[in-house]
Amino acid sequence: MGDVLQLKQVSVRRGGRNIVDHVDWSVDEGERWVILGPNGAGKTSLIQLAAARLFPTSGGVEILGTPVGRANAPELHPLIGLTSSALDARIPGSERIHDVVRTGAYGVTTHWRESYDEEDDRRARGLLASLGVGHLADRTFASLSSGERKRVGVARALMPDPELLLLDEPASGLDLGGREELLDSLTTLAHEVYAPSMILVTHHVEEIPAGFTHAMLMKDGTALHAGPIDDVMTSERLGQCFGLVLDIEKSGGRFAARARTA
Numbered sequence: 001m002g003d004v005l006q007l008k009q010v011s012v013r014r015g016g017r018n019i020v021d022h023v024d025w026s027v028d029e030g031e032r033w034v035i036l037g038p039n040g041a042g043k044t045s046l047i048q049l050a051a052a053r054l055f056p057t058s059g060g061v062e063i064l065g066t067p068v069g070r071a072n073a074p075e076l077h078p079l080i081g082l083t084s085s086a087l088d089a090r091i092p093g094s095e096r097i098h099d100v101v102r103t104g105a106y107g108v109t110t111h112w113r114e115s116y117d118e119e120d121d122r123r124a125r126g127l128l129a130s131l132g133v134g135h136l137a138d139r140t141f142a143s144l145s146s147g148e149r150k151r152v153g154v155a156r157a158l159m160p161d162p163e164l165l166l167l168d169e170p171a172s173g174l175d176l177g178g179r180e181e182l183l184d185s186l187t188t189l190a191h192e193v194y195a196p197s198m199i200l201v202t203h204h205v206e207e208i209p210a211g212f213t214h215a216m217l218m219k220d221g222t223a224l225h226a227g228p229i230d231d232v233m234t235s236e237r238l239g240q241c242f243g244l245v246l247d248i249e250k251s252g253g254r255f256a257a258r259a260r261t262a
């Protein structure tokens, strides 16, 4: 098992402590995971391990059946789509949106000497359209709203047709309309036959798209609970993770949570 991603007793040590602490985790084809946890729990570190952009201090990571090391990580990168605000920050503001998406095929953030064929152009246009931002293809990255940038980021991450899609806080900073449009796009993507396996990090249960299958709750670098989403997303488990007494509800495949009042 763990044919997409397998972590065995993975720790990452920084500043004299384990920021990821003995994590075991398996992600299989077709699964869509959400990772939740308080600030500093280790969620982004875990995503970076899954992206072969961070390496364990101890333990082993396998991506798509290949044990990951610094030497072979670049070969794995085209198989992994990644979107995060750190990556968005590296894209020059003057870059044309069509190029922002096309350069995702090479995992670079600015158009230089790579060559593209008609199929690449068609794919970039198709992805922008499927994320509802096809009309922005000729605009510059700097001219987009944060919600539009997030959707362009997902289109870019999908450009190399990855087998694993990693989304680090894709809905952060979006207004209600922008968040709902993005989640709708992700739910549509989740239900496509050839959709990649997905891992999404968020701070808010309301930002979990319908159709996600599994959840991990992280705390202090550990995987406190991990498994099928309805087993993990309970008031008791989520409350334990965030140190709160919570009520959690699910309706139409979406979750909502709030602190319990006396």
Ligand SMILES: Nc1ncnc2c1ncn2[C@@H]1O[C@H](COP(=O)(O)OP(=O)(O)OP(=O)(O)O)[C@@H](O)[C@H]1O
Pocket (backbone or CB within 6 Å): 014, 015, 019, 037, 038, 039, 040, 041, 042, 043, 044, 045, 046
């Ligand atoms: N190079 C480093 N040296 C020391 N500590 C680090 C280093 N990199 C990360 N950390 C710490 O590791 C912890 C986990 O960070 P990480 O970004 O993975 O958490 P997170 O759950 O994504 O947090 P947030 O929800 O706030 O984005 C944090 O306490 C962070 O300060």
